[in-house]
Amino acid sequence: MPLSANNPDRKSWLHVDKNSDFPIQNIPFGVFLTRDDIITIGTRIGDTAIDLGALHQLGYFDGIALTDDIFLQDTLNDFIADGRKTWRAVRNRIAEIFDDNNDSLKQNKKHKEIVLFRLDEIEMQLPVQVGDYTDFYSSIEHATNVSSIFKSADAELAPNWLQMPIGYHGRSSSVIPSGISIHRPQGQILQNGKTNPVFGPSKLVDFELEMAFITTAANDLGEPIPIEEAEEYIFGLVLLNDWSARDIQEWEQMPFGPFLAKSFASSISPWIVTLDALEPYRVESPKPKKPQLNYLKYKGKKSYDINLEVAIQPQGAKETVVSNSNFKYMYWNMVQQLAHHTINGCSVNSGDLMGSGAISGPTPDTYGSMLELTWKGENLIKMTDGSERAAINDNDTVIMRGYCEKDGTRIGFGEVSTKLLPVFNKK
Amino acid sequence: MPLSANNPDRKSWLHVDKNSDFPIQNIPFGVFLTRDDIITIGTRIGDTAIDLGALHQLGYFDGIALTDDIFLQDTLNDFIADGRKTWRAVRNRIAEIFDDNNDSLKQNKKHKEIVLFRLDEIEMQLPVQVGDYTDFYSSIEHATNVSSIFKSADAELAPNWLQMPIGYHGRSSSVIPSGISIHRPQGQILQNGKTNPVFGPSKLVDFELEMAFITTAANDLGEPIPIEEAEEYIFGLVLLNDWSARDIQEWEQMPFGPFLAKSFASSISPWIVTLDALEPYRVESPKPKKPQLNYLKYKGKKSYDINLEVAIQPQGAKETVVSNSNFKYMYWNMVQQLAHHTINGCSVNSGDLMGSGAISGPTPDTYGSMLELTWKGENLIKMTDGSERAAINDNDTVIMRGYCEKDGTRIGFGEVSTKLLPVFNKK
Numbered sequence: 001m002p003l004s005a006n007n008p009d010r011k012s013w014l015h016v017d018k019n020s021d022f023p024i025q026n027i028p029f030g031v032f033l034t035r036d037d038i039i040t041i042g043t044r045i046g047d048t049a050i051d052l053g054a055l056h057q058l059g060y061f062d063g064i065a066l067t068d069d070i071f072l073q074d075t076l077n078d079f080i081a082d083g084r085k086t087w088r089a090v091r092n093r094i095a096e097i098f099d100d101n102n103d104s105l106k107q108n109k110k111h112k113e114i115v116l117f118r119l120d121e122i123e124m125q126l127p128v129q130v131g132d133y134t135d136f137y138s139s140i141e142h143a144t145n146v147s148s149i150f151k152s153a154d155a156e157l158a159p160n161w162l163q164m165p166i167g168y169h170g171r172s173s174s175v176i177p178s179g180i181s182i183h184r185p186q187g188q189i190l191q192n193g194k195t196n197p198v199f200g201p202s203k204l205v206d207f208e209l210e211m212a213f214i215t216t217a218a219n220d221l222g223e224p225i226p227i228e229e230a231e232e233y234i235f236g237l238v239l240l241n242d243w244s245a246r247d248i249q250e251w252e253q254m255p256f257g258p259f260l261a262k263s264f265a266s267s268i269s270p271w272i273v274t275l276d277a278l279e280p281y282r283v284e285s286p287k288p289k290k291p292q293l294n295y296l297k298y299k300g301k302k303s304y305d306i307n308l309e310v311a312i313q314p315q316g317a318k319e320t321v322v323s324n325s326n327f328k329y330m331y332w333n334m335v336q337q338l339a340h341h342t343i344n345g346c347s348v349n350s351g352d353l354m355g356s357g358a359i360s361g362p363t364p365d366t367y368g369s370m371l372e373l374t375w376k377g378e379n380l381i382k383m384t385d386g387s388e389r390a391a392i393n394d395n396d397t398v399i400m401r402g403y404c405e406k407d408g409t410r411i412g413f414g415e416v417s418t419k420l421l422p423v424f425n426k427k
Numbered sequence: 428m429p430l431s432a433n434n435p436d437r438k439s440w441l442h443v444d445k446n447s448d449f450p451i452q453n454i455p456f457g458v459f460l461t462r463d464d465i466i467t468i469g470t471r472i473g474d475t476a477i478d479l480g481a482l483h484q485l486g487y488f489d490g491i492a493l494t495d496d497i498f499l500q501d502t503l504n505d506f507i508a509d510g511r512k513t514w515r516a517v518r519n520r521i522a523e524i525f526d527d528n529n530d531s532l533k534q535n536k537k538h539k540e541i542v543l544f545r546l547d548e549i550e551m552q553l554p555v556q557v558g559d560y561t562d563f564y565s566s567i568e569h570a571t572n573v574s575s576i577f578k579s580a581d582a583e584l585a586p587n588w589l590q591m592p593i594g595y596h597g598r599s600s601s602v603i604p605s606g607i608s609i610h611r612p613q614g615q616i617l618q619n620g621k622t623n624p625v626f627g628p629s630k631l632v633d634f635e636l637e638m639a640f641i642t643t644a645a646n647d648l649g650e651p652i653p654i655e656e657a658e659e660y661i662f663g664l665v666l667l668n669d670w671s672a673r674d675i676q677e678w679e680q681m682p683f684g685p686f687l688a689k690s691f692a693s694s695i696s697p698w699i700v701t702l703d704a705l706e707p708y709r710v711e712s713p714k715p716k717k718p719q720l721n722y723l724k725y726k727g728k729k730s731y732d733i734n735l736e737v738a739i740q741p742q743g744a745k746e747t748v749v750s751n752s753n754f755k756y757m758y759w760n761m762v763q764q765l766a767h768h769t770i771n772g773c774s775v776n777s778g779d780l781m782g783s784g785a786i787s788g789p790t791p792d793t794y795g796s797m798l799e800l801t802w803k804g805e806n807l808i809k810m811t812d813g814s815e816r817a818a819i820n821d822n823d824t825v826i827m828r829g830y831c832e833k834d835g836t837r838i839g840f841g842e843v844s845t846k847l848l849p850v851f852n853k854k
Contacts, residue, residue: 131599131600132598132599132600137683158681158682159622160615160617160624160678160679160681163615163623163624164615164679166679166682166683166686167683167686168595168596168683168684168686169595169596169597169598169686169690170596171559171596171773172558172559172599173558173559173648173773173774173775173776173779174648174772174773174774176648180648182648182649182772183649183772185771185772186651186770186771186772187770187771188587188590188591188720190587195586196590197587197590197591197720199720199721199722221600221601221603221607221609221691221692222609222610222691222851223851223853224613224851245771248771251587252587252591252593253682254585254587255585255593255680255684256564256593256594256595256683256684256685257595257682257683257684258683259593259594259595259596260767260768260770260771260773261771263596263768263771263773264648264649264771264772264773265648265772290623293615293624293626294626295626340687341687341690343613343614343687344612344613344614344672344675344687344688344690344691345601345609345610345612345613345691345692345851346598346600346601346687346690346691347600347601348600349600352600424649424650424651424772426650
């Protein structure tokens with residue numbers, strides 16, 4: 001099926017700002033609560049949210065094999081499980097419906113009143129029920145920085161790092177959409193020079209700038225996904241802030257990795273941008289520094305040129321951009337991650353979330369965490385209000401943004417924005 | 428609400444063998460497919476499976492606040508979310524219905540034909556949709572054995588081990604019920620003395636003898652569960668075989684713990700035995716070897732005396748029991764695990780599964796894995812057919828069983844039995 005929705009020449013009859021992340025070439029998918037308190041699956045063009053459940057009931061998807069209630073759901077899991085052919089047919093149809101040359105909905109005032117919403121009339125929800133959340137550790141710059149910070153300046157990567165996309169299981173229950181505030185976590189912390197830990201609030205709450213892909217139902221238990229098929233099972237991507245409490249992490253993480261240091265929250269942007277929409281922005285992945293085993297070898301461009309930024313906004317002050325990175329820096333790409341994840345027969349379901357790990361680039365201004373940006377507190381970061389940061393303060397909001405741009409078309413992710421509240425106090 | 432279902436003097440009008448795990452004092456919960464291909468929630472007395480959905484439709488739960496379809500579901504998640512008061516009311520009512528002194532169902536042949544099934548007429552399913560699966564590492568004997576095997580005979584526990592119940596996130600998608608066969612996993616293995624890994628079948632597939640508890644919806648994100656409340660949120664327990672591929676594990680696990688070495692399968696027994704049914708078998712936990720932080724301090728008996736065994740059955744041969752352990756050996760108990768898991772605000776949902784980690788006791792015949800039983804292959808284990816094992820062979824079935832016994836009443840878990848098939852081959 002051709003990706004006609006990607007046609008760069010198409011204009012929409014809906015208004016789209018010049019720098020919008022959501023031109024008619026994007027057509028992301030999300031879930032929102034409407035002004036009538038109905039939950040529906042929707043898309044977005046410019047600053048208009050579109051109720052796909054209502055559009056479907058009005059017959060605009062006639063001819064595409066869809067169940068009646070496929071969009072009248074509180075998650076995208078079932079729609080994603082329908083597979084790539086269906087996603088493409090729906091996305092192409094949405095492009096047609098909102099094409100400036102198509103009068104059917106454009107001229108139907110009554111229908112437009114039913115299906116179109118201003119952004120301030122809706123409330124974005126978590127787009128999928130996350131079955132399993134996996135976090136990889138696939139940026140070589142990030143892994144190298146972490147090794148250097150915690151060991152020594154010339155520390156090497158762990159011997160397995162160049163052989164496989166290292167990953168670990170994360171906590172699904174604490175994956176939240178942009179806009180939900182979180183509390184500073186408490187836990188065990190080992191103070192410098194002490195042998196016994198103390199209990200208290202984390203003093204080193206950090207972000208990790210990540211992206212995550214969302215899968216469709218891919219394989220039965222026991223059956224690996226060959227790398228050349230992996231792309232078929234990737235629905236799309238979101239921005240991910242993999243919140244981390246560094247002091248809790250340092251004490252707990254031997255020998256089984258981060259646990260409570262990360263399970264207090266992982267925030268994602270609410271609009272899933274499809275892999276199809278990102279098609280024009282494919283780029284080569286970094287060259288392997290070591291030969292890779294056959295099941296990890298792939299052909300073609302499997303990385304994407306996605307500009308990323310992180311900003312910190314102290315309460316009552318303007319935000320400060322603290323990092324500019326790019327998804328293309330990832331040493332291990334998504335098809336390698338998915339092939340590796342399933343090589344042992346592990347099953348992947350619709351709505352599984354797979355994070356990249358912090359995405360750091362080659363220069364200090366591209367690092368994907370405060371740990372690296374401040375080099376574990378050596379270099380404080382100055383905010384617009386004059387205050388300085390080694391980590392995230394109470395009532396700071398951390399905002400991540402991402403977009404692709406080429407030949408005048410910009411496809412973006414919007415943002416994931418999360419405020420860190422003080423420690424939870426039971427009233 | 429009194430636990431009248433636990434009355435040790437009650438007899439059922441259903442036949443119960445003397446050594447059955449499922450006397451009328453047990454009343455576990457599970458999900459099964461009936462001979463009519465209907466999926467329902469059920470319980471079991473002796474070797475009779477009982478369709479709770481049908482019992483409810485016939486009015487036997489009248490007077491208990493339950494939605495009409497609470498048992499007509501393919502998972503127990505909604506029932507478990509109803510909370511402890513409801514579980515107790517239902518379990519007490521089931522005890523009454525099947526009490527030998529109660530004629531209402533006993534004398535109703537037509538109703539009995541609808542609600543009762545022989546075990547060979549049903550097919551047990553996964554009892555819950557597992558939202559998140561956490562695996563702890565809470566047996567001090569197991570953790571000490573692992574340290575000794577991989578480091579040196581006098582290696583100590585990691586410094587954090589005595590301060591917190593170490594845990595890590597597992598993979599939910601590969602949690603399967605007893606009876607489902609699995610394939611030997613493939614992956615990267617680093618052979619002795621080599622620097623680059625090879626790809627191939629794991630040669631060291633192992634079991635871990637564990638138990639796991641299943642939670643109800645417990646807390647909102649950000650809000651810890653105090654240890655004195657933790658027990659309220661534990662619905663019941665199952666046996667867990669946390670399958671492990673030791674060679675894959677050894678190479679992948681630094682720095683973030685086991686990933687593909689375990690995500691190929693985790694098998695559980697299909698009947699959830701409620702914490703209420705285990706009430707008579709409470710025992711003290713081992714004395715702490717180090718003072719513990721306040722949020723981990725508890726009062727009373729929070730461990731349970733549950734006898735555990737593991738058997739290996741080669742194809743066509745009789746089984747050999749290779750380990751006899753006990754759940755009471757756990758250094759960290761369930762309320763400590765749940766309080767620790769949520770101390771950072773991590774939210775816990777209905778149907779979450781929390782494994783104990785391998786349960787090893789103080790003597791070599793009580794060790795909970797082949798890794799420990801064979802001391803990494805030093806001492807092979809002899810099967811009834813004369814063959815020897817350092818690990819699980821193709822077509823071996825691993826069977827775990829567990830039961831409590833006191834004052835003539837035995838409450839058991841049945842078994843979790845899983846056959847290991849050869850490496851998956853795409854036809």
